[in-house]
Amino acid sequence: MSKYxxxxxxxxxxxxxxxxxxxxxxxxQEWWDRxxxxxxxxxxxxxxxxxxxxxxxxxxxKWAATDEDWQLPADWQKTISDGLQSRLKKYRSLKLFLDACxxxxxxxxxxxxxxxxxxxxxxxxLRAELLRSVYRNDFPLVEKILKGFSGSRKLTKAVxxxxxxxxxxxxxxxxxxxxxxxxxxTAEITMLVRELLNLIGVNNxxxxxxxxxxxxxxxxxxxxxxxxxxxIMSLAEDIEDHTGVNVDPTFNRKGAEVLFITPSGxxxxxxxxxxxxxxxxxxxxxxxxYTISTYASEGGNFGMFTSNDMMKxxxxxxxxxxxxxxxxxxxGGECGHMWRVVHQYMNTMNGPADFLEVPVSPxxxxxxxxxxxxxMVHIAEFTADLIHHKKLKLDPKRNDHxxxxxxxxxxxxxxxxxFEEPRSILRNVCNSxxxxxxxxxxxxxxxxxxxxxxxxxEYMDIRMRGGFPRAxxxxxxKDRHKVNSLVTICAIDRASLPPLMNYWxxxxxxxxxxxLVGNALVMQGEKKRTxxxxxxxxxxxxxxxxxxE
Amino acid sequence: xxxxxxxxxxxxxxxEANKKxxxxxxxxxxxxxxxxxxxxxxxxxMVFSGALEKILSSLGKSENDCKEALDDVTRILAVQNFPxxxxxxxxxxxxxxxxxxxxxxxxxxxxxxxxxxxxxxxxTLEAFDSYMRHREKIYQLKVEEGSRRMYMALRRAEA
Numbered sequence: 143m144s145k146y147x148x149x150x151x152x153x154x155x156x157x158x159x160x161x162x163x164x165x166x167x168x169x170x171q172e173w174w175d176r177x178x179x180x181x182x183x184x185x186x187x188x189x190x191x192x193x194x195x196x197x198x199x200x201x202x203x204k205w206a207a208t209d210e211d212w213q214l215p216a217d218w219q220k221t222i223s224d225g226l227q228s229r230l231k232k233y234r235s236l237k238l239f240l241d242a243c244x245x246x247x248x249x250x251x252x253x254x255x256x257x258x259x260x261x262x263x264x265x266x267x268l269r270a271e272l273l274r275s276v277y278r279n280d281f282p283l284v285e286k287i288l289k290g291f292s293g294s295r296k297l298t299k300a301v302x303x304x305x306x307x308x309x310x311x312x313x314x315x316x317x318x319x320x321x322x323x324x325x326x327x328t329a330e331i332t333m334l335v336r337e338l339l340n341l342i343g344v345n346n347x348x349x350x351x352x353x354x355x356x357x358x359x360x361x362x363x364x365x366x367x368x369x370x371x372x373x374i375m376s377l378a379e380d381i382e383d384h385t386g387v388n389v390d391p392t393f394n395r396k397g398a399e400v401l402f403i404t405p406s407g408x409x410x411x412x413x414x415x416x417x418x419x420x421x422x423x424x425x426x427x428x429x430x431x432y433t434i435s436t437y438a439s440e441g442g443n444f445g446m447f448t449s450n451d452m453m454k455x456x457x458x459x460x461x462x463x464x465x466x467x468x469x470x471x472x473x474g475g476e477c478g479h480m481w482r483v484v485h486q487y488m489n490t491m492n493g494p495a496d497f498l499e500v501p502v503s504p505x506x507x508x509x510x511x512x513x514x515x516x517x518m519v520h521i522a523e524f525t526a527d528l529i530h531h532k533k534l535k536l537d538p539k540r541n542d543h544x545x546x547x548x549x550x551x552x553x554x555x556x557x558x559x560x561f562e563e564p565r566s567i568l569r570n571v572c573n574s575x576x577x578x579x580x581x582x583x584x585x586x587x588x589x590x591x592x593x594x595x596x597x598x599x600e601y602m603d604i605r606m607r608g609g610f611p612r613a614x615x616x617x618x619x620k621d622r623h624k625v626n627s628l629v630t631i632c633a634i635d636r637a638s639l640p641p642l643m644n645y646w647x648x649x650x651x652x653x654x655x656x657x658l659v660g661n662a663l664v665m666q667g668e669k670k671r672t673x674x675x676x677x678x679x680x681x682x683x684x685x686x687x688x689x690x691e
Numbered sequence: 692x693x694x695x696x697x698x699x700x701x702x703x704x705x706x707e708a709n710k711k712x713x714x715x716x717x718x719x720x721x722x723x724x725x726x727x728x729x730x731x732x733x734x735x736x737m738v739f740s741g742a743l744e745k746i747l748s749s750l751g752k753s754e755n756d757c758k759e760a761l762d763d764v765t766r767i768l769a770v771q772n773f774p775x776x777x778x779x780x781x782x783x784x785x786x787x788x789x790x791x792x793x794x795x796x797x798x799x800x801x802x803x804x805x806x807x808x809x810x811x812x813x814x815t816l817e818a819f820d821s822y823m824r825h826r827e828k829i830y831q832l833k834v835e836e837g838s839r840r841m842y843m844a845l846r847r848a849e850a
Contacts, residue, residue, distance in 0.1 A: 183770075257733050260726050260727050261725075261726045262726060262727040372847075376843070376847075410840075410841070411842055412839040599833040602770075602833055603772075606770040610735070611734050614737075640836075640839065641835065641836050644832055645766070645825075645829070645832060646766065
């Protein structure tokens with residue numbers, strides 16, 4: 143035996159001293175016997191009755207996760223069991239993911255929720271086991287016979303509570319999948335369990351209210367077309383005040399070359415609106431023939447967090463509107479999960495979009511063959527291509543008041559493999575850019591902790607725990623390089639990272655990438671700039687400063 | 692005789708000799724607060740490890756030396772799923788650790804031990820203040836987030 147192997151006495155000592163689900167107060171119990179406890183800060187408000195009624199979703203009622211009785215429908219067990227069975231037939235991937243896992247544990251310490259809470263049920267392997275244990279009780283014949291050996295358990299109300307607790311402590315970020323030797327997509331397991339829970343009315347209002355709004359008016363906040371237009375025109379007026387340039391956006395214009403769709407957070411929320419101003423400046427700068435739709439007025443798709451059918455329905459408006467307006471292709475704004483839906487599901491869900499053309503940049507002539515199927519291009523690809531062909535007049539000095547780092551949004555990084563384009567843009571629009579540690583960026587990026595519809599205010603404690611690994615990485619560049627700006631390309635990041643930074647790293651502000659592009663663009667006919675789009679003074683451009691390119 | 696004076700007398704030498712052992716035990720107690728003991732290479736363990744060392748080193752010095760380190764620890768504790776009483780118990784642990792070490796070694800400086808304990812009591816109360824500041828911050832974040840989300844609506848309402 144190796145001289146380096148631990149001695150038995152050492153192992154025993156470690157086992158005795160280290161708390162574990164396997165012993166201590168739980169010595170006579172299985173891991174699943176540990177009860178879940180809902181208390182303020184660790185559960186989201188459930189879907190409102192009227193919201194569920196609007197959507198035709200199951201079991202509308204007044205309830206809370208802290209209630210003893212969740213008022214499940216009488217036949218809830220059959221609903222879940224039948225629901226699982228039908229989905230196992232429909233999605234081969236699900237069956238594969240449930241059968242293939244060998245519990246190697248490679249994923250265990252990769253989850254930001256496990257790293258932030260230390261709760262073993264937040265290890266992706268164990269979280270998935272919450273479903274697998276039920277699956278094994280009811281499905282594969284061999285394991286039915288071997289009951290008791292296979293780690294199977296019956297579906298009880300306590301299991302439903304456990305699912306609700308832990309499948310809402312997964313942001314579907316897929317960091318664990320990067321490390322899984324089988325490539326098991328834990329996000330799809332979470333998506334599926336949430337879909338099953340929705341069948342019996344176990345849900346989250348912060349997800350369902352935007353779904354209902356989107357279903358009715360086309361965007362998450364339920365903004366109606368006239369208000370949507372007013373908001374963007376109000377931002378256009380701000381741009382004119384700051385820069386002297388009239389950006390003149392158009393809405394629902396038939397025959398435009400490009401339809402632009404972005405998350406509605408960019409139209410109504412702070413700091414998203416500054417990113418919107420960046421887009422508008424960019425399009426004016428290059429003279430893009432584009433239009434914005436008040437019907438497809440949301441890039442995000444919270445349907446993804448409820449059910450496959452709802453995701454498909456909400457996504458359909460993108461192609462509907464592209465067809466109605468007769469555009470050639472679609473340009474998409476900075477968003478996270480929107481791009482997982484667009485890149486991985488849209489073509490098979492609602493395509494083929496054979497009424498559109500393979501996107502070609504009208505400015506550079508670049509053909510985006512990577513988007514040949516979906517006909518939809520990510521704005522970071524589009525802008526990086528413009529910069530590469532030197533089609534933008536940029537003054538990066540205008541962002542000298544910002545010392546930046548870049549947060550890879552999970553779905554753009556791991557969902558569509560985009561790492562270099564946003565970095566290329568960032569290097570061209572600002573002079574100070576420092577990367578966070580290597581194991582926290584690109585495909586190993588840490589989630590903001592609030593993705594997949596968990597951005598609810600009442601969930602702040604859990605969000606702060608889950609976001610800690612990301613915040614900790616930002617702290618390292620803040621301490622080392624005096625970074626004060628966290629740049630990102632996701633609307634949920636723009637909403638959720640400000641409180642995360644305010645809590646863990648006060649003094650670090652959150653920016654959209656195209657806000658920095660907007661700051662740096664030297665527009666034709668502009669007036670002298672002294673402030674950025676937020677009206678913060680730009681370093682070196684104070685009155686009397688040098689503003690010449 | 693002031694606490695600081697007693698702490699200075701002999702403390703530096705004692706800490707020099709026993710810091711590693713004290714820190715290891717203290718860190719283990721802190722990491723064991725979590726449902727599954729946190730691994731040493733996790734971000735939380737890294738922050739704890741650095742901060743607890745600063746706190747321990749500062750015990751013989753002026754009282755404000757470790758404010759930032761204290762904040763780093765309580766910022767993590769304030770959003771965890773265990774009650775404040777359990778969270779702040781980690782600041783009482785060093786008393787037992789010190790006692791054990793003194794029992795094992797020949798050093799038995801009662802005055803120093805008393806001074807150390809009273810400094811730790813003060814530190815625990817400071818930690819309580821810091822913990823509460825972080826809880827207040829959480830509520831403040833909820834309010835601010837609501838306003839940011841409705842930014843354009845509020846702007847129009849104010850215009």
